[in-house]
Amino acid sequence: MASRPENLAPPEIFYNDAEARKYTSSSRIINIQSKLSERALELLALPDDDVPRLLLDIGCGSGLSGETLTENGHQWIGLDISPSMLDIAVEREVEGDLMLHDMGQGLPFRPGTIDGAISISAVQWLCNADKSSHEPRKRLKAFFGSLYRCLARGAKAAFQMYPENMHQRELILKAAMQAGFAGGVVVDYPHSTKSRKEFLVLTCGPPSVNTAVPKAKGEEGESCSEDESGDDDDEEHQTVSISDRHRPKKRQKTGKKGKGRQWILKKKEQMRGKGHNVPPDTRYTGRKRKAKF
């Protein structure tokens, strides 16, 4: 990720009127947000009985993720720390209830009332100390502790997050475990830099068979739908010549026939694993052209 808003300013200041409007008018962001919230809702694994649930959207912003919840028929309560974002949500007439709140202060709900919680790209903000009174560890503890209390027994929470590094991921996960949650991190498209997405999936209650972490997408070469035009065709023709190395050259295993079908299939599988759009394997794959072509 090129720039991290977390490193620029506290959320309530970073998402000012201009930024909030920009955020909500970008069709790319809307698309990503709705895909992420769709996936988060899927990870919640609510019983398939068409009964609307009461869900929590933590860091709801302008209500983009909440819209997905409404489309699926659920009632939701959204909370966010940025008043500008909430103003836009009011303008867009979202169906859920909104609340100005800082998740690091703990959630102000009665115990056992909420059927599930989602959060899109918000939890990593807790790792920052934006005021002198902020202590990330304490804020994470307050957040996960209060979340555990307000969720109904067996309810799940699915948080999409962008931790900056291993330490942040560990910090967040540890805080969640200490609060009593069972669960872990699900990584969709782990081989891809662009479409890789991390979800923290937590279940309220002690670990058991049905609290097992759900399977990630794109782990076994499942093609990812995001369209990334292949720019790797040229790369294979590029060569880098190194003159001042005395090591004997590694002999490539290419004869007159080229690298062969096996090699091409292997490379295609690798690119699929990274989430690139790769044409299907057919009998034409790796076939030599006729001489007169």
Next chain:
Amino acid sequence: MRLLTHNMLSSNIKGVVNGFPLRIEAEKVIHKEVDLNPDFLRNIFSKIEWRALSDAARSLGYAELPEEAEESMLDSDEFLGKFHHALLEIHLEEGALVCPETGRKFSVSKGIPNMLLHEDEV
């Protein structure tokens, strides 16, 4: 803010033992019609603190809810209609929520309650 949310909210100021229910000081109340979904109402009923809901509805000018309610009443369409109206259609637009223990006011503007705590309340 709907009464559904009000019924779940509780003040989480440091040291407060019983922050529920928050008292409502209403300045502006609006009504928005939404579709009735009996499944949702049946599902949420067990989680609702009935007393708090009927009191809150009364403070917003809707006195139709009975004082007590039990599971069996959910079979009556008339009751469901009232329950639905109170829970999902009455919105507190402007006003304040007051913590029952400390008297701290959380202002509500444009339907959004400001639940941010001061530093000494965390």
